[in-house]
Every structure is written in structure tokens, then in C-alpha cells.
Amino acid sequence: xxxxxxxxxxxxxxxxGVDLVPVPPAAATDCAAAYVVYRxxxxxxxxxxxxxxxxxxxxxxxxxxxxxxxxxxxDAARFKTYFPSIRILSP
Numbered sequence: 001x002x003x004x005x006x007x008x009x010x011x012x013x014x015x016x017g018v019d020l021v022p023v024p025p026a027a028a029t030d031c032a033a034a035y036v037v038y039r040x041x042x043x044x045x046x047x048x049x050x051x052x053x054x055x056x057x058x059x060x061x062x063x064x065x066x067x068x069x070x071x072x073x074x075d076a077a078r079f080k081t082y083f084p085s086i087r088i089l090s091p
Contacts, residue, residue: 031062
């Protein structure tokens, strides 16, 4: 597993039977809007800056919203905070 070439990683994941779906460009707006809210809240609550690049969960939530998917997560509250319209499946 030392080969980190993106194409070979994708091929290995697909060999497990996982379908890889590209993030639609339309998700960028929802991702950015949610991340601005997160950064503002983090700064107000803790005084700390958030990373400049959105965290993966924001891309995941935005893609679920744009695609109309139900999102399975153990962190339903966080996703509902930033993406209130998505359907959540949580244990």
C-alpha cells in the first residue's frame, strides 16, 4: 500500500466494489456557505481560526445535499447544523 498514486488508489477502492462518484461542481457553493458559518462560529466560540480549506465533512454534506442523498453518519447533529435540509441516517 505504499503506492499513493491517485489512480492506483482509486482502482484499489473500486476493486472492493465501491463506486467512486465525483463531487458535483454545484456542491461548491453549499460547501463554502456552510464552511463560512463554521469558521465564524469557531472564531466566536473559541477565538481560534479554522483551516482556510474546508474540512472533508463539508464536502460530504454539500454533495449529499446537491445529490439528494441520505447521509449515514454518527455525527448527525453537526451535519444538521450546517446542512439542515439533508436526510440523515444515524445509529
